[in-house]
Amino acid sequence: MTFGLLDLKLNGMAKLYERFLKILQNWPLHLDYPLPLRSLAQHIREEGKVAFSARGDLVGKSQNCERHLKSLERISRGHWFKKYPSNRLTGSLGLTAEQCRFGLSEEYQQALNSSRIYSSFRTVIGSVRKK
Numbered sequence: 001m002t003f004g005l006l007d008l009k010l011n012g013m014a015k016l017y018e019r020f021l022k023i024l025q026n027w028p029l030h031l032d033y034p035l036p037l038r039s040l041a042q043h044i045r046e047e048g049k050v051a052f053s054a055r056g057d058l059v060g061k062s063q064n065c066e067r068h069l070k071s072l073e074r075i076s077r078g079h080w081f082k083k084y085p086s087n088r089l090t091g092s093l094g095l096t097a098e099q100c101r102f103g104l105s106e107e108y109q110q111a112l113n114s115s116r117i118y119s120s121f122r123t124v125i126g127s128v129r130k131k
Contacts, residue, residue: 016065017052023069024048026076044072 027041074080089096102108
């Protein structure tokens with residue numbers, strides 16, 4: 001009897017994983033984005049692998065999994081994009097797409113990490129977190 005229940009749970013999770021894979025098919029991978037992995041599609045793929053693995057958060061929690069999948073489906077179908085349209089020339093910070101790509105580039109990240117202002121900022125934030 002318990003074996004049947006376990007089999008049913010595993011079958012249910014398998015169906016949810018298949019649904020996850022279908023969502024990913026609609027999500028474009030942007031291989032031209034700068035590394036390390038700053039593509040949302042790549043991030044979702046990696047997080048999905050972990051979540052559905054044996055040690056993942058979603059294993060055996062079909063309601064949580066269902067909620068996450070519905071959310072991903074809404075995003076992939078453009079639900080929020082349609083509900084809150086933008087002019088697509090700038091992002092939420094008022095930066096152009098090119099400026100955002102530069103800010104995420106490895107070159108800029110390295111320059112930022114080596115700057116004195118950023119190191120001072122990290123020191124201040126680190127001391128605040130310890131308190």
